[in-house]
Amino acid sequence: MLSMQNISKIYRTDVVQTHALRDFSLEVKEGEFVAVMGPSGSGKTTFLNIAGLLESFDTGIYMLDGEDVSNLNDDGRSHIRNERIGFIFQSFNLIPDLNVFDNVDVPLRYRGLKSAERSKRIQAALETVGLASRMKHIPAQLSGGQQQRVAIARALAGEPRILFADEPTGNLDSLMARQVLDLLEGINSSGTTIVMVTHDPELARRAHRSVHVLDGQVMDLKAVPDSGSKRENGVKA
């Protein structure tokens, strides 16, 4: 599903060069749930931005869903983001003026789907996250956990092949964090590949495997032999 070979990314200013990623290589198979861990400044977010085609890289090869995306132009990257990738952010990134329905609708608007098809998908996604009754609420009327579930519904509505989550429970209390994680596990169990960046070892333990990033490089890969046995309250997406 995701294959990065020797990816390098350097941020340059007039006086300094920062190697955010150096010879970064990672394979993620279809249907996997991978946690990416590492200290602040290790390159986790840069990896996620590059993997999600939000940022370009300097050298290396990146294959996503069987397609070489190394040299895609901006429109091509936007197209793939829209059709194959879903994002979940730590701070939810909901649009405050739009209600829940319209927030989930945002990615679908850029896909050219008809209104009826969009409504169907939004309804289904909100039912998956348990917020179908809150469609007309605006984000400010929801709790943090509910807002993150709306963000997950937004990511799910596009039926992505892979989901990138950046500290998805970072702004939530432990109860809500567990609910969100249960949700992600359910989504993964339905076949969606998930790559999650996190600081939290507890969260990482619920992934199939963890990847440790340090100084822009993958330090260690640990396969989790029986990840399925760790899941609780799995939700079917």
Place this chain on the structure above:
Amino acid sequence: MFLYNLRLALLSLRRDPVLTALMIGAVAIGIGMSTTTLAVYHTMSGNPISWKGDQLYAVQMDNWGPSQPYNEPDEPPPQVTYRDGQALMKAAKAKDQNLSFTTSFVLQSDKPDVKPDLVQARATYTSFFTMFDVPFEYGGGWSKQADQDAQQVVVLSNAYNEKLFGGTNSVGKEVVLNNRRFQVVGVMKPWNPMPKFFDAQDDQFGEPEDLFVPLNLIGPMQLHNNGNNSCWGPPANNSFQGHLDSECVWLQFWAELPTQADRDDYHAFLDAYVQEQKKLGRFPRPVHNELHDVPDWLAYNHVVSKDSEALVGLSFMFLAVCMLNTIGLILAKFLRRSGEIGLRRAVGASKTALFYQYLVETSVIGISGGILGLVLGWAGLIGVRHLIEDSDHLARLDWTMVGISLLIALVSSMLAGLYPAWRVVRIPPAIYLKVQ
């Protein structure tokens, strides 16, 4: 997608009411200012007979004295003498031609409640009504026979017919002008060509006269000229006939010349006429005849003053300053929504799609500012009317100006939105998401 973007634009504008008011206000002030000056300029520079303005030609013949031209460097007079005008009418070399001048009458009504009135009038030929497409409410122009016989017939303006006859059909009724009875043969519809092209020497933005009578009454009634009169030498004698025979220019002559061939032929005719007159000791200067169509004639007579042009230029510079301020405000507004921009980019919006979204938003600002600007412009025109005497006809807002103003508002606000929109869509989305 347009309706979706329009909805987003309205939501966005509602989100920051103060900033929105500032942006719309800046556009409105600029548009209001430019609308005010442009409306005056538009009226001044309009072609009031655009459908045939390129077929009607004002005629100039240089009958001026030998020592100096009428106007530097070598301009012929803008009007003609009585004898030349009548000669050109008799020659009838154009498809149609007209000679006229402005005069006045004392009108006495049969109604006891209407007091004698000094009324502005135009003495002319019946061709005036056909050449200049004068619209009639009742009746029409007088006959050519009436021209030849100097019959006492009159055409009334719509306003004057309203005043004298309460707006009813007065054709066949009589009015008393300078103690003579005139029969009404026609009543015009409201007609106010702006500028008054057929007499660009006198009161260019005034209304046409209220009465029109046959020019050949000039002899029997000794009609005096109320308009501009220029002479390069004294008349042979001080009698009325002496004035008619003089080299003084005070009548307007127009020829209808539909084709280039007609114009060439007419020019040749004028040259031959002047050569003929030279044999009689007239036209001491070199042969210099000119034909000007309506737009050319208005430009030649500087109907649009340099001051007006400068004022329009200044108002557009002011609009540019307002739009520069708007650019800053729009940019600030867009950058405040960086999180939303990053999110939309992350979920697949292309740069083009976002650029389009923000242009729709700036267009909404432009249209709103344009509408408010029109209100300000309208108020400005009322101010102009109060400040400048007799400017009612100049300071007016027609539908063309409304359309032009809205278009200027739309285009200028879209231009103002180009840079902010371009700026925000080209920043990598990851930057915005980090900010968020």
